[in-house]
Amino acid sequence: MDQQLTTVGASLARSDERMLTGRNAAGRVWKTGFGGLDPLIGGGMRAGSLILLAGPQGLGKSTFALQVARNNAASGRPVLYFSYEHDAEDMTQKLLAMEAGELDDSDMVRMTSIRSIFDDLWVSSLDHRLESVPSGVEALARVSQYSEMLFVHRSTGTRTDLAAIQAAIEAVRELAGTTPLVVVDYLQKVKSSQEDVEARSTEVVEGLKDIAIDISAPVLAIAAADKEALRSGRRMRANDLRGSSALAYEADVVLVLNNKFDIVARHHLTYDVGNAERFKDWAVLTIEKNRFGRDGAVLQFKTRFDQGRYESEGSEVKEQLIDERIFRE
Template sequence: MDRKSTPLMEVLERTDSRLRSEGNDTRLWPTGFKLLDDTIGGGLRAGMLALLAGPQGQGKTTFALQIARNAVVAGRTAIFFSYELEAESLLQKLVALEAGEIDPHEAPNLNAIRSVFEGTDGGHGGLLDRLEALPGGVNALLQVHRYAERLITHRSTTSHTGIASMIEQIEDSVRTHKEPPLVVVDYLQKVHDPKDVSEDEQTTRIAEQLKDLAIEFDCPVLAIAAADHEGLQPGTRLRARHLRGSTALAYEPDLVLVINTKSDIVARHHLMFDGNSHERFRNYSVLTVEKNRSGHDGAELEFRKRFDQGRFESEGAAVAERLVDERVYVD
């Protein structure tokens, strides 16, 4: 992808015209997590490559999907390249999320939503008929329907879906919606590379191409990144240096977010004097801003997990406790 040179005068005129006609900065995609947006400079930016990393089971897909959902609820478009889950599984998560947003206390859990989709709920009729039996189920489905045209899911495969396939999907979305989408890749190390190279070389090539893609289409790319073997070992807090292909993944991204369970990384003294603290901390994830070219890094934010509802609570807080790089296990 060759990007043509642009005189600065053209950039000035284009920016002035955009601000006069729209009155806001369309180069920002707020994540919908206000504390995170405030920390990283307002949201994900056009031309930005952002990474989201964490150990297995931390809710990386859930967090990324929620960001995509928040973008389309705000009127934007998003493409979710999923190498992990089928489109129907993502839809189930979204319906559960919407039910939880409507009523977090009475909402059906994700398993109940899944049983409806799979037809094992004991109900009859179509999707709408079966969801009527679940509190808030119909309203949740209607909410998803409002933005379903703007949230595109792509069932991606390691053997076929590479950068060229992504470009085709993004170009099609731009033609349809007349604006660049938020691009989510779940996950980076599974993106197909036609060249027979080592894993580190492949990670470097894909990271560089995702960054080029963000610049070419003037959109943000949010890619989930996998940890290497060391980063998955007990006793280690996952950091950016533990990512597979960490050299490239330390240089190319504009933003690196790492997610860990709070109980695994809080200092021991916070657990010793309160018998309930370990269980309470297990319900929270800590999102660390390890790199941020658009503002400050090093921030440590916590968000409550609601995986039973396919979401995180959007109201977060700065971590008050001392965190450590060694996980702590308490019986």
């Protein structure tokens, strides 16, 4: 029988088997680990779904995606991270800073300190070097516990196409014994046979959606913003994704990050000047599209980019938000 063909009866049998063996919802949902977000998108990232994460440059999209990857690897589930802009050592440094920042109550951990440890020329083991960082040794132990579950693919726009992504997924499935969560950082860098920007985006997003369905696991892809949309000074929305309308159409969930300072209504700054600095330390996450629940939900997360992370507990935004940014550079 053609592998592309199935019957509803076969689907019912598979569902019944999962329920009888206790492999029901838990096996088909990957948690993001961000408080408040998972319940809004159907319990987490669902098998066969494509999730797009977008936002202006410099707002920590890669940090958010890596934190999701870490959360899943730490839970014992394999993750395959296609990194088009960062190598494995850079990501390792971010993970160490992330873990140390969460562990240390003194708030002294800094990403710059972790990086300097890797750059220093003196000869010493990594654990010995990390003794100078608050909770550094404990952070190394944490990363070591899940390090073999987090696979990093050094991807390039000249060779890593959809076929290469599929091949790497199969390789990880062989090594890990189960299908990984797939993270693509980022979508517009995936090699395509198309020359036109719109055609390239369509080919890649449709291909990633097909891969998610075929492997029955989520694909989380970072999407770049359209430069014109960013220059216009508007709050970034789903229709500002760089490329074709197929991006938002094919995705099951579209998440957009914005800096709270940029999109909060003016009166919150006018009557309390202190808010200006406070709001700069918060990112607003909008669920622009959601096939597994209601869209339009807005959460805020405190940014700790000095420690390479977000604080994982989100909350509802109480202030009024606007579509137009207040200040333009």
